[in-house]
Amino acid sequence: MKLGEGDDVIRAWSISATASIDGGAGEDNLVLEGAHNNYALTSSEVETLTLANTNASSIGLVGENMDGVENLVLKNVGNAVSGNTDITLANFPNSELNVQAVNQNAVDLSIADIPVVNVVVGDGKTNTHDALTGTLNLGSATNLNITADDGINGANPTFSAEVNANRVNYLGIDAANGSRVTLGGQTDLGALSNVDVSGAGNVQLGSAGSLIGSASKKRLCEYRKHERRNFHGLFHRQYGHRQQYRLPGRAGFKPCEQRHLC
Ligand SMILES: [Ca+2]
Numbered sequence: 001m002k003l004g005e006g007d008d009v010i011r012a013w014s015i016s017a018t019a020s021i022d023g024g025a026g027e028d029n030l031v032l033e034g035a036h037n038n039y040a041l042t043s044s045e046v047e048t049l050t051l052a053n054t055n056a057s058s059i060g061l062v063g064e065n066m067d068g069v070e071n072l073v074l075k076n077v078g079n080a081v082s083g084n085t086d087i088t089l090a091n092f093p094n095s096e097l098n099v100q101a102v103n104q105n106a107v108d109l110s111i112a113d114i115p116v117v118n119v120v121v122g123d124g125k126t127n128t129h130d131a132l133t134g135t136l137n138l139g140s141a142t143n144l145n146i147t148a149d150d151g152i153n154g155a156n157p158t159f160s161a162e163v164n165a166n167r168v169n170y171l172g173i174d175a176a177n178g179s180r181v182t183l184g185g186q187t188d189l190g191a192l193s194n195v196d197v198s199g200a201g202n203v204q205l206g207s208a209g210s211l212i213g214s215a216s217k218k219r220l221c222e223y224r225k226h227e228r229r230n231f232h233g234l235f236h237r238q239y240g241h242r243q244q245y246r247l248p249g250r251a252g253f254k255p256c257e258q259r260h261l262c
């Protein structure tokens with residue numbers, strides 16, 4: 001299948017698991033409606049892959065023959081009551097991937113092989129209340145950015161997940177006013193050394209069962225532009241180093257005691 005030069009959207013309710021698609025010029029979006037399969041697609045110049053409107057127990061995406069995928073969009077995937085949808089991405093050649101959550105998504109999302117993962121919850125539209133809940137497993141990622149921003153006051157986008165990503169050393173969180181970002185449960189960010197939190201939303205980094213920075217020699221919680229002081233982080237202490245966090249509006253750093261709620 002070869003698409004034209006414009007910005008194309010293909011909606012596929014039933015697609016061969018090994019279909020071949022050439023997106024051509026323009027920003028193209030392949031929407032797998034009701035996806036419920038394991039897909040090993042061949043694609044080029046298809047910039048966005050969307051999984052939409054499915055309660056499948058699992059979806060697999062093998063990316064070794066998918067060239068140029070920049071965005072994975074989850075739109076109404078899984079159901080927190082009947083069960084999360086297990087989504088696995090493997091063998092993608094990407095150095096970076098954007099993951100956008102629109103509507104309610106209850107997923108256990110596993111992304112292997114991609115070093116930089118940017119998660120955005122929200123689409124800037126009032127008719128969708130956007131959330132990603134479940135589990136985020138990142139086998140190779142060293143950089144993780146999480147943004148909760150619907151572009152509208154009162155839209156309250158939510159990211160609430162256990163994050164298992166023990167190679168991530170940089171975590172950026174941008175929580176817009178009214179949003180909520182929670183990394184809870186048995187979250188493992190053991191290698192974390194740099195945290196950059198911005199925005200006026202509510203941020204909870206870690207819970208009692210989490211490992212945050214436990215294997216890192218350098219831990220720094222940079223507390224930036226977080227006007228409402230509603231950031232809570234549970235950091236581990238090791239190697240005798242003191243944990244530090246920056247207070248808003250002050251220069252320098254202040255030591256942060258073990259498991260101190262800062
Ligand atoms: Ca294209």
Ligand SMILES: [Ca+2]
Nearest residue numbers: 123125128150
């Ligand atoms: Ca929205």
